[in-house]
Amino acid sequence: MSEYIIKNGHVFDATQGIKGDKKDICVKDGKIVDKVGSSAKVIDAKDKTVMAGALEVHAHVAGPKVNAGRWYRPEDKHFDSHKKPGITRIEGGKSIPTVFKTGYEYARLGFTFAMEAAMPPLYARHVHEEIHDTPIIDEAALPVFGNNWFVMEYIKNNEIENTAAYIAWILRQTKGYGIKCVNPGGTEAWAWGLNCLTIHDQVPYFEITPAEIITGLIKANEYLGLPHSFHIHQNDLGNPGNYKTTIDSLKLAEGIKATNNFGREQVMHSTHLQFHAYKGTNWGDFESGAKEVMDYVNKQKNLTIDTGNVTLDETTTMTADGPFEHHLHGLNHLKWFNVDVELETAAGIVPFIYDPNNAVFASQWAVGLEIALYAKDPMRCFITTDHPNAGPFTRYPRVYSWLMSKKVRDERLNTFKKADKVIAATNLANIDREITLYELSQMTRAGPAKCLGLSKDYGGLKPGMNADIAIYNINPDKFPSSGAEIEKAFANVAYLFKDGKICVEGGKVVDMGKKNTFWVDAKVPENKQVMHDIREKFLRYYSVNEANYPVPESYAPHQHIISVDATTKA
Amino acid sequence: MNTVTLTVKKQPELYLECENANPDAFAGKKAADIAKLGAYQGKEISTLGDFFTITGEAGATAADTKIIVNGDCTKMKYLGAKMTAGEMIVNSACDMYTGSWMKGGKLTVNGDVHSFCGLAMAGGEFTINGNAGNYLGAAYRGDWRGMSGGVLRVKGNAGSDVASFMIGGTLIVEGDVDIHLGTHMEGGTIILKGNANRRVGGQLVKGEIYVFGKINVMMPGYKPVGEKEMEVDGTKAMFTDFIGDLGERHPKRKGEVVWGHIYMKN
Numbered sequence A: 001m002s003e004y005i006i007k008n009g010h011v012f013d014a015t016q017g018i019k020g021d022k023k024d025i026c027v028k029d030g031k032i033v034d035k036v037g038s039s040a041k042v043i044d045a046k047d048k049t050v051m052a053g054a055l056e057v058h059a060h061v062a063g064p065k066v067n068a069g070r071w072y073r074p075e076d077k078h079f080d081s082h083k084k085p086g087i088t089r090i091e092g093g094k095s096i097p098t099v100f101k102t103g104y105e106y107a108r109l110g111f112t113f114a115m116e117a118a119m120p121p122l123y124a125r126h127v128h129e130e131i132h133d134t135p136i137i138d139e140a141a142l143p144v145f146g147n148n149w150f151v152m153e154y155i156k157n158n159e160i161e162n163t164a165a166y167i168a169w170i171l172r173q174t175k176g177y178g179i180k181c182v183n184p185g186g187t188e189a190w191a192w193g194l195n196c197l198t199i200h201d202q203v204p205y206f207e208i209t210p211a212e213i214i215t216g217l218i219k220a221n222e223y224l225g226l227p228h229s230f231h232i233h234q235n236d237l238g239n240p241g242n243y244k245t246t247i248d249s250l251k252l253a254e255g256i257k258a259t260n261n262f263g264r265e266q267v268m269h270s271t272h273l274q275f276h277a278y279k280g281t282n283w284g285d286f287e288s289g290a291k292e293v294m295d296y297v298n299k300q301k302n303l304t305i306d307t308g309n310v311t312l313d314e315t316t317t318m319t320a321d322g323p324f325e326h327h328l329h330g331l332n333h334l335k336w337f338n339v340d341v342e343l344e345t346a347a348g349i350v351p352f353i354y355d356p357n358n359a360v361f362a363s364q365w366a367v368g369l370e371i372a373l374y375a376k377d378p379m380r381c382f383i384t385t386d387h388p389n390a391g392p393f394t395r396y397p398r399v400y401s402w403l404m405s406k407k408v409r410d411e412r413l414n415t416f417k418k419a420d421k422v423i424a425a426t427n428l429a430n431i432d433r434e435i436t437l438y439e440l441s442q443m444t445r446a447g448p449a450k451c452l453g454l455s456k457d458y459g460g461l462k463p464g465m466n467a468d469i470a471i472y473n474i475n476p477d478k479f480p481s482s483g484a485e486i487e488k489a490f491a492n493v494a495y496l497f498k499d500g501k502i503c504v505e506g507g508k509v510v511d512m513g514k515k516n517t518f519w520v521d522a523k524v525p526e527n528k529q530v531m532h533d534i535r536e537k538f539l540r541y542y543s544v545n546e547a548n549y550p551v552p553e554s555y556a557p558h559q560h561i562i563s564v565d566a567t568t569k570a
Numbered sequence B: 001m002n003t004v005t006l007t008v009k010k011q012p013e014l015y016l017e018c019e020n021a022n023p024d025a026f027a028g029k030k031a032a033d034i035a036k037l038g039a040y041q042g043k044e045i046s047t048l049g050d051f052f053t054i055t056g057e058a059g060a061t062a063a064d065t066k067i068i069v070n071g072d073c074t075k076m077k078y079l080g081a082k083m084t085a086g087e088m089i090v091n092s093a094c095d096m097y098t099g100s101w102m103k104g105g106k107l108t109v110n111g112d113v114h115s116f117c118g119l120a121m122a123g124g125e126f127t128i129n130g131n132a133g134n135y136l137g138a139a140y141r142g143d144w145r146g147m148s149g150g151v152l153r154v155k156g157n158a159g160s161d162v163a164s165f166m167i168g169g170t171l172i173v174e175g176d177v178d179i180h181l182g183t184h185m186e187g188g189t190i191i192l193k194g195n196a197n198r199r200v201g202g203q204l205v206k207g208e209i210y211v212f213g214k215i216n217v218m219m220p221g222y223k224p225v226g227e228k229e230m231e232v233d234g235t236k237a238m239f240t241d242f243i244g245d246l247g248e249r250h251p252k253r254k255g256e257v258v259w260g261h262i263y264m265k266n
């Protein structure tokens, strides 16, 4: 494999504490190394910014609900479907891009890893088919457990060992990466026409509360010692006054310590916090609760969060939070898609237009930015748009411009039609902080890598780590001042190295790289009870055979398996 | 106003997507630059110059630009699509999406057009001196935003699903239409001079449909509520007013129940 030396770039790397110093980065055999031979190809990064490849912690980019979104919204790709010159295929879709466009666009933005945030176990094959077809970037997927019948039954009886054994079985069957939990108990309650809007609402029939589900899943996660922590989309998403429920559920992590061999410190990752940080009692007296929520997160070291920034676009919402999508459809009257996944979960989809002229949407925009700007530790706060829920991930450059320049975000804030109302309902106008390039490297590289348990290979430029490198046309000494310039610089990398290969050059995809699918193989003590329960559920309830359930090897031909061993726990 | 003339010199093997054949894309350009504008043939990227001989020069703005298209355009899609100003005359039949998402200016087709023309049109004048296909002035597939403004006139007949999801503007068909006229209509005016096959005004919530001819089978939910003398598109006549069984109490309309109307000429 070729050797490279990236010369004269301004390097930002939180794993080594490098804050823009000029440093040469050497690449050999897909890894970052101390030095290379004299024949190494020289990449001139003078006046450019060099960072590790970015990692996406939470996006909906592969699987049945993404694909349902694609087919029920042909209008989403009508204006955004083009073939660019070169080796790339046709790139279609704006808020729900095709798998090809997804891979190309992440690479052009400087990303080398993305986490599919919600995999319904029953449809894991579809998730892996799409992951396999997504070029360049490495990916993994989180199966959803928050409304799973097995999980609710075991946790109700306080059987953490059985919960863990079942989770380990699912991870192996689905080639899954960790534990995702969406509206714990609420999605199942919705099958009875109900919901769980606080963490103490009872789930009908199962007689369990969201609080018990959350605590049980955190314990099972640490029992197994998984690379990533319990990953939650909390109850009561998107409703005024929900910040209390959010803090209540964050508090459930108090006193629990991370147990793993991956350097992960958090036991709970709370996703798209923007949607969960609202005060007030209705949309009329709505106020930002970002400060209250972030004050708690800042002092609680065993938590990580991501933002879920609203980008003010027409987009497509999709979530396993079935009742929420039904509620959303009631608000905007646009077409609604809904599906129940037997025994496991559900999903809903509704198109959504975050109209900047609407005070509520503009306020949501402000809340998302506040979350990031209130974060004291950028290693625990990551930037997302909960793609495509708050906006498409392709808008990251614009989100960065709002976070990195007070001038740019104030221009946006002050030109809202209902600016007075938005300024009164939020704190954004009073925040002066500008995220630095170093902090950005923490929020998009080192932080997410550590949170996902991938910090050995990802998120930094230390010798020995993967040669995943993004080089931007940004001179930190002359940081662009206009929003358009900042956006342009982040939208198309000068170079993207993936595993030591140049995949993007001058914003153009030149190589499809070698993508890997990550999953976690958790070994647990033999558990006859759980295996018996699984067999019984398949015989009695599932509409598929147990033998047809697992994702075959051929669905993930480039798999990278992370093994954990919990057999000594018994 | 400057005039640019496009003459077809080569037929595309598949279909040519002429998204850049409109006054907005031409504005400020000379013939040589217009020839370089992109046009897709399937996934193949080509230019307008590959298929058209281009003469003349555009005005500084779209409003100062007139485009005349000559030759056989039956395989050309998106002519005049998204135009906001200026004028365009196509002396041929043309393919799908002609005049779609048009916002302003004047577009005339001297021939038939295929389906999906005038789709989601928001403004301007679009005249078809021939017949139109299905989904004229409708919403794009999957979309809920149909024609919202402007005047779209067809001198001949039109197909099925004309003006579905219409929310504004005026659409006139001087000949006949097939089934599903004005489905999901929430505003605007449809004037049908000829006959309709069946299923006129399904899910019609707001807006008016005037029918001069006959509707083969009236939807069962409709009932006559009175007669009115009106002048419609220059013709004064007595019309019977029908409302459907679908009224909507829309939260945005403060509890008011709104009905759509079908006016049948007596």
Ligand SMILES: [Zn+2]
Pocket: A058, A059, A060, A117, A233, A271, A272, A319, A386, A389
């Ligand atoms: Zn999500």
